[in-house]
Amino acid sequence: MKRYVIRLKTLLLIPLLFIFLLCLFFLNASPLSSQEQREPPVSQASSPFDHLTFLSDGLQSLAEQWESFDILHSALNYFSVNQFIFNNLHSQEKLEKFTLFSLISFGFLLGCLVLAWHLHKMLRHEKHLKSELHDMVKKFSHVLKYAPDGMILLKRDNTVLNINQSACQILNLTEKHAVHQDITALVCDPEASSKLAELLNQVHSHMDQGDNLPVSQQITMNTTPVQHLEIIASETAYHDGNEILLNIRDVTVWVDREEKLKSLSRALEQSDDSIIITNEKGIIEYVNHSFEKYNELNANELIGSDAAHLILTALQNPAELAKLQQQLVKGQTVNRIISHRKKDNSLVYMEKRISPIRNNLGKISHYITTGKDITDRVLFESKLKQLAHFDILTQLPNRLMLQQQIDHLLQQSPCPVMGLLTLNLDRFKQINDSLGHDTGDQVLLGVSERLQAILRENDMLARLGSDEFAILVVSDNRLPALEQLAERILRHLSEPMTLGSKEVVVGASIGITYSDSSHSTSETLLRQADIALYKAKDNRQQQQYRVYNRRMGANSVKRLEMEAQLRQSCGTERYQYYYQGRFDSQTRELSGVEALLRWVDDENRIQSPTEFIPILETTGLIIEVGEHLIQQACKQLRQWQLQGHWLHFALNISARQLLNSDIVSTVSKAIQSSQCDPSFLELEITESVVMSDVKLALSKLRQLNALGVRIAIDDFGTGYSSLAYLSRFPIQILKVDREFVRDLPLNKESVTITNAIVELAHNLNIDVVAEGVETKGQADFLASIGVEEFQGFLYCKPLPLSEFETRFLQPVRNRKEQSTY
Numbered sequence: 001m002k003r004y005v006i007r008l009k010t011l012l013l014i015p016l017l018f019i020f021l022l023c024l025f026f027l028n029a030s031p032l033s034s035q036e037q038r039e040p041p042v043s044q045a046s047s048p049f050d051h052l053t054f055l056s057d058g059l060q061s062l063a064e065q066w067e068s069f070d071i072l073h074s075a076l077n078y079f080s081v082n083q084f085i086f087n088n089l090h091s092q093e094k095l096e097k098f099t100l101f102s103l104i105s106f107g108f109l110l111g112c113l114v115l116a117w118h119l120h121k122m123l124r125h126e127k128h129l130k131s132e133l134h135d136m137v138k139k140f141s142h143v144l145k146y147a148p149d150g151m152i153l154l155k156r157d158n159t160v161l162n163i164n165q166s167a168c169q170i171l172n173l174t175e176k177h178a179v180h181q182d183i184t185a186l187v188c189d190p191e192a193s194s195k196l197a198e199l200l201n202q203v204h205s206h207m208d209q210g211d212n213l214p215v216s217q218q219i220t221m222n223t224t225p226v227q228h229l230e231i232i233a234s235e236t237a238y239h240d241g242n243e244i245l246l247n248i249r250d251v252t253v254w255v256d257r258e259e260k261l262k263s264l265s266r267a268l269e270q271s272d273d274s275i276i277i278t279n280e281k282g283i284i285e286y287v288n289h290s291f292e293k294y295n296e297l298n299a300n301e302l303i304g305s306d307a308a309h310l311i312l313t314a315l316q317n318p319a320e321l322a323k324l325q326q327q328l329v330k331g332q333t334v335n336r337i338i339s340h341r342k343k344d345n346s347l348v349y350m351e352k353r354i355s356p357i358r359n360n361l362g363k364i365s366h367y368i369t370t371g372k373d374i375t376d377r378v379l380f381e382s383k384l385k386q387l388a389h390f391d392i393l394t395q396l397p398n399r400l401m402l403q404q405q406i407d408h409l410l411q412q413s414p415c416p417v418m419g420l421l422t423l424n425l426d427r428f429k430q431i432n433d434s435l436g437h438d439t440g441d442q443v444l445l446g447v448s449e450r451l452q453a454i455l456r457e458n459d460m461l462a463r464l465g466s467d468e469f470a471i472l473v474v475s476d477n478r479l480p481a482l483e484q485l486a487e488r489i490l491r492h493l494s495e496p497m498t499l500g501s502k503e504v505v506v507g508a509s510i511g512i513t514y515s516d517s518s519h520s521t522s523e524t525l526l527r528q529a530d531i532a533l534y535k536a537k538d539n540r541q542q543q544q545y546r547v548y549n550r551r552m553g554a555n556s557v558k559r560l561e562m563e564a565q566l567r568q569s570c571g572t573e574r575y576q577y578y579y580q581g582r583f584d585s586q587t588r589e590l591s592g593v594e595a596l597l598r599w600v601d602d603e604n605r606i607q608s609p610t611e612f613i614p615i616l617e618t619t620g621l622i623i624e625v626g627e628h629l630i631q632q633a634c635k636q637l638r639q640w641q642l643q644g645h646w647l648h649f650a651l652n653i654s655a656r657q658l659l660n661s662d663i664v665s666t667v668s669k670a671i672q673s674s675q676c677d678p679s680f681l682e683l684e685i686t687e688s689v690v691m692s693d694v695k696l697a698l699s700k701l702r703q704l705n706a707l708g709v710r711i712a713i714d715d716f717g718t719g720y721s722s723l724a725y726l727s728r729f730p731i732q733i734l735k736v737d738r739e740f741v742r743d744l745p746l747n748k749e750s751v752t753i754t755n756a757i758v759e760l761a762h763n764l765n766i767d768v769v770a771e772g773v774e775t776k777g778q779a780d781f782l783a784s785i786g787v788e789e790f791q792g793f794l795y796c797k798p799l800p801l802s803e804f805e806t807r808f809l810q811p812v813r814n815r816k817e818q819s820t821y
Helices: 002-027 048-064 071-078 081-088 092-146 165-171 190-208 252-270 289-295 308-315 318-329 375-389 399-410 428-435 437-454 482-493 522-538 550-568 609-619 621-642 655-659 663-674 687-692 694-706 721-725 748-763 776-784 801-808 816-820
Strands: 150-154 160-163 215-221 227-238 241-250 274-279 284-287 334-341 347-358 364-373 417-426 460-463 468-475 497-499 502-504 507-514 544-547 575-584 590-600 648-652 681-686 710-716 733-736 767-771 789-791
Touching: 092 165, 150 165, 165 241, 190 215, 190 227, 190 241, 227 252, 274 289, 289 364, 308 318, 308 334, 318 334, 318 347, 347 375, 375 399, 399 417, 399 460, 399 468, 399 522, 417 437, 417 482, 417 522, 428 437, 428 502, 437 460, 437 468, 437 482, 437 497, 437 502, 468 482, 482 507, 482 544, 507 522, 522 544, 550 609, 550 621, 575 621, 575 801, 590 609, 590 621, 590 789, 609 621, 621 648, 621 655, 621 663, 621 681, 648 710, 655 687, 655 694, 663 681, 663 694, 681 687, 681 694, 681 733, 687 694, 687 710, 694 710, 710 767, 733 748, 748 767, 776 789
Parallel strands: 507 544, 590 648, 648 681, 681 710, 710 733, 733 767, 767 789
Antiparallel strands: 150 160, 150 241, 215 227, 227 241, 274 284, 274 364, 334 347, 347 364, 417 468, 417 507, 460 468, 497 502, 575 590, 575 789
């Protein structure tokens, strides 16, 4: 600034000096003293050299004071203006010269003023530029420091000259630690450091070739978490050297987003579902490979076309298409199941779903259509429908189909006359257990064929259950006598049935009912026919039929009343055990006991198990009742053990208890609450129960055995299936059925079978208990072949608790076992 002020003053002095020289030139005069001015003019004509000498002295004086700011004042004082005007303006010629001099001086002075003004303006502009430059430097310095991207300024040798906060944060550095350090050494990941060094070498190489274009590279930092960095490097040459600017941007989010988009793209392309994406106008923009495959079309042919023609081809209904388009415009999601026949004439079922895609403003920008091949599901559902209404084995209508048909006929006006027969095969369980399930299935198929051969075309034959069938007979006028039809059925079924090399004879019991009015229902008719069937089987004679009457209905009501009593008395003392002893075959002393369930009705009469146990089984009450009785049995076992009676305590477990309840948990809780020794607790199951679901039974028996409980097979010998699995089950006791014991030792077949059972059990380390021992001869024979224990009326009948204890359980003198237990 000071430099420009000096220049301005110098420019003002130059024209003044020039004016002064002009005055001397035009006036041809020099300044005189006052004495000399008063002399005559003649004396004024002095020598020119005197004037030059004087002028030389004056110029020398001015030169000495040139650099001083007081030079103008000194020059004006040196000359006397009044004398100058008085001595030089007294003639016309000198006046003209002075006027010309004044004009020229004024012009130069004006030019100097203009020049001074221009210099002043340039000075202000330079000051303004300096201010802007300072603000710009400050602004760019602030931007560099607080920019979201990392900025690093490097020297030519790759050492850090300057680094901003973002770069420190990205590289996990501090500015103090980073400055004057090699940037490649500051990157902890070796692979990333190597790539950065390679990038810097490229920058130097480009600069050497005169190319200063930026070079970029993406570097992955294998840190935790992984960082993806995009680095842009550029080198700039200055008068005092070169500098490299690194722009570092953390693009981890973008890389992750790109990978996610790629994954989504791959998912769309590789999806088994067919996918179409259209814009808001329905123009197809994307079609995946699955759509091309299922529809046998090419994506290039579809992209850019209207999707409406595809929907119309599928719906085959323009009105339905218009309705669908209206739903889509409203932003609703549309679901449709359509069928599509391929070029090979195969039918494909597709589940289509069209959903809107909205942008950030909430407006629909695209539609996505997904299609899933549900051909297998449709066929499966069709098969399920078939299974829901038809029997798998015989392909006959099942109970549901029969009920629907009866209800449909009852709703007709006028209502047709109907009769219903329910049929249950005799001895089918024995055939199934003895000859196997495959043979049993063949018997059922043979029975269904014989029944269909007897019936009319409009009669309906249905299979209701395992070995139970139903026949619906319908007539518009007069119903034929169903008793005659029942007799024909019984007669045809009694004929031997040849199955391969085997000949099987099956019988049946039949229940008959008639529809008396339109107020009947399918449930009513089936219940009446079942009551009649139950009465036909209750006579304990085979090949019987019964026709339903109201008296049977009353008996059925009685059965329902018993069911209600059984339900209400659950957990009370009306359920009680009778005890039958088991005796050692050698010493004939009491070694165990079996608890047999009894029930007392409202009239205080003890009911036989054959009366109420089937009701408990069919209603499922056996599970609830069984839990209470297992608790009671364990408490009784514990009480006898405390008294010193260490008897094996046997309980009968039904199929429902074993397979349809959590019996393992029930037994475990009973053992823990009673604190009894579980090694003396025995659970008896029949072989038919085990074989009904081998896998589930095996699992639960192993869990029970793990509790310390012993497992016994009751009524062994009535079937063959148990022999194949006997070694697999955790069985400790085998009870020979009373059917084999009854004819011992006279019946040779019974002797052979019993010997085989005992030998088989002993080879498997299983104890044998014989049931139904009623004579001494039976006992002696069984003891001779190695049977361990007897059970039967010969030694003990089922007795109430008090009578059993009085007769067999005397007080034990030695209490050591009790005290140590």
